[in-house]
Amino acid sequence: MARLIKSEKEVEGRYEEVWTLVEEDALVQWPAGPGDVVGRDAPRLDGYEKARGEARYTGDIKLSGMLETALLRSPHARARVTRIELAPALAAPGVFAAIGPGEVTGVDAEVHFEGAAVAGVAAETLAQARHAVELIEVEWEELEPLLDADEAVERGSLIQESRRYERGDYEQGLAQADAVVEAGYTTQTLNHNPLETHQCVCEWRGDSLDVHVSTQYIWGLRRDLAEGLGLPQDKVRVVCEFMGGGFGAKNGVGNYLLLAAELAKRTGRPVRCALSRREENVVGGNRNATRQRVTAAARADGTLTALGGEYVCALGWEGWLPPTSGPMQLLYACENVKTVEHGAKLNLPPMAAFRAPGFVEGTWSLECVLDKLAAQLGVDPLELRKLNYAHADAMDGRPFSSKSLMECYRRAEPHWARRDEVRARSDEVWKRGIGMASQIWYGGGGPPSYAWVRLGSDGRANVVTAMQDIGTGTRTAMAMIAAEELGLPLDHVEVQIGDSARGPFASISGGSSTLPSMGPAVRSAAADAARQVIELAAQRYDREERLLSLKGGRIVSSDGGSWPLDEITGLLDDGQILGKGARGPNPTGMRVLTFGIQLAEVAVDVGTGEVRVEKIVAIHDVGRVINPLGARSQIEGGIIQALGHTFSEHRLDDPRTGTVLTKTLDAYKLPTIADVPEIVCDLVDVPDEHLTNLGSKGLGEPPIVPTAAAIANAIRDATGADVTSLPITREEILRALHEAQARGRKEPVAAGAA
């Protein structure tokens, strides 16, 4: 039965109280461990399509008469257009339409960051559109940009009110401590750089709009576009069949999309608008830079008495304040915690959610300072983490729906025990060490989400839901869930997704929520179909329903009989069995989180500051694992992205003009395969008994959270050097090595850094 409940909704650490439509979920979870399909490695169903170039991405959409778009973007970080003349562009060859400031939301004469759009041109070819943009006559009044985050906080230029949190008595906690470590940390601005840049094709059909778009949220786009254009929602169709990544940057409606929709309307033609790689590196969204000051205090035995953090986030002109303090508030059972977060509003391109926003930055500082504290106390860092284990939500005492972090720690022991052996492999040049960091993040998903399962007369199933697969392998996971429930081999299940006109509402692919939100709905739909099959079989074979189940493509009776599934479905002729499913509610009064620990083994060349990561061990607890092969792939991808964030990726801005200097991929250095170490994945794989009919949480974000801190702690273990800023460049390593040397001259090196 459908029910309207008031519940807490969480996406990437942002909570809001909302009315939510939920349907009760009466299904009992499958037993733990591998089933016939679920819990067993399955290669991607669309792997061949993608490898052969047959999968149609947004960039492959070529509609008859389609126009291409180029945008005029501000070269200035802060300026005003004092005069603009579109006529020369309109007169250029191939041009069909041009849009100037004020004609579309997000295209304005006042610009507040480099790359802000002020005009757009649609022409037959991209070259013509770009040429026409160059012909636009524009005059600027340049204004002084605000580029420094600390200055912005001082001047009160904030995106939202600063967020303050305190529990217990922080000052008293400090007073109780035997050791207090305070340290500053910084993180850099990072670009998402998905393989596929932001892009769309808009086509009007009468008064309806079709949008092919690379998006993480088909339904959110449909809703917001309809609202923005003043259309009923069913007049907007959003299609995203295949997607080349998003990492959080493609959650919403971009102005490029509104511009394409308007140009399509004016010209009566389909219009494509695709960001170039350079545009992507400026206005494609970013992980905001931070400056952090954190304090960790503990008794001699390692019991934490106080944690404190002050975070300044350089958010750019728009955005929201990510939960940088989250790990400090949630990860450990510390009674006295005090945090404050400021979100600086600057004349820099707006931030966007980026794979565990806030928690990546906050875990960096927390897990680094904790290791410093452990070294100062002479307490084993793994023991320190176990000692301060949070058995319930440290913020409000709520029980966790499930938490196997202690099991992760236990599995970390043999890797940590290699420490002496690893360190012993050091030589004059290369110093080796191991470091660790814990991971905490959301990833429980939530309602509403729906799916249908269609069973045809040939005994094959089709999962239909208007969700997107942002590249994580969701399509395969959904097929596996349906196959398991229907007792079908995986190759008897198709999945129809990626089109708002072709299935029911599906949730956002953000906040590691796709699988935990959509998976239970798919199982529920498959179970509904299975129930109908059994009803029919009971009539056909004269058995009681309770005796019947589906397994191995057959209807099996517990009294011994068994019949091929298509013997029943074959009776349908052109009829179909339609199963309908909804995602049930999250457990009330419980906190749903994901956990893990990573260990890094590094070698540091103390003469040149080169760091080679030799191994990463990733042990995570995300409840039941649907596709172990896909899960390992997620972990590897998250760690590789984390390696780029740790060592080489850095958006550099000119400190005077606010111009982004790293617009191309030679300057903005993503990791290459040569930078990738051995990665060992270990998933605890115990279903969360309180969470949905699956017991599965999301895994998109957790693997990227602890990597940088684990590496920094390994560098300290190897060399005694305390790195404090990301990326860990050569200069940062050398600085930290000199600092450690100077410290060593003044005082004996701490036990943990001998």
Added chain:
Amino acid sequence: MRLERPSSTAEAVAALASGRALAGGTELVPLLRDGIVEAETLVDVSGAVPHGISGQTIGAGTTLAELEASAGIPAALREACRLAASPQLRNMGTIGGNLLQATRCWYWRLQFPCRLHGGDTCHAREGQHREHAFFANDFCASAHPSDPATALLALGARIRTDRRELDVAELYRLPTENDRSTTTLASDELILELELPEVEASTYLKAMDRQRWAFALVGVAAARVGGETRIALSGAAPVPWLLSAPDELDRATPLEGTAFKVEIARTLVARAVASL
């Protein structure tokens, strides 16, 4: 835009009077696309310059990929080629073109009105410059990015063009107020061949931000030629930089953000020299 494909050196040189030389295209094409270089005519010189290795002579049209796989050439050049760019780029890029590589200075690439573009400011000096020069950086702080050029400089290679012979060192000049160019090559002059001396031992070491496909923060080439040790640096100055002796590093003039490069250079120079 017109493409000419001359089949002789003389025809190529004549065509260069009004066109730009195109070999592998890995540098010229991006510069054209960015509007930093403008050309009505491109002159494909692949049919006009020698290609391949013969004894101590290397044709300017030889690709970096061919050089890295040639056992007969000095280790410094082989290593410099192997550590440069990516396999795709090395398959296209030629050694002649590589010598003429432009700086990766982001201000120059983004067409800030900097000194190399004829302006009166070096934006890097006051701005972001961690990838920039620590020698001869007063007028312009750009760093020369070529690994092979640095190896050839240390090896003491000679260059034969369509009209003269010169040392690799003579190919380069520091930009000045009156002349902003970084090479001495005439606009219609064509590099044809490189001539290597007998080299007793050589090596090339490179520090970069990732394991592959990055320009050098510091590259160090060292060679023993005729009993003499020669050292050259990439990523150190607006041109490949010949180091008179290791202690010349004490006289480096790093910017705030490039001081770390001097330290890396010290280590790599010591290691390179020790390995000879």
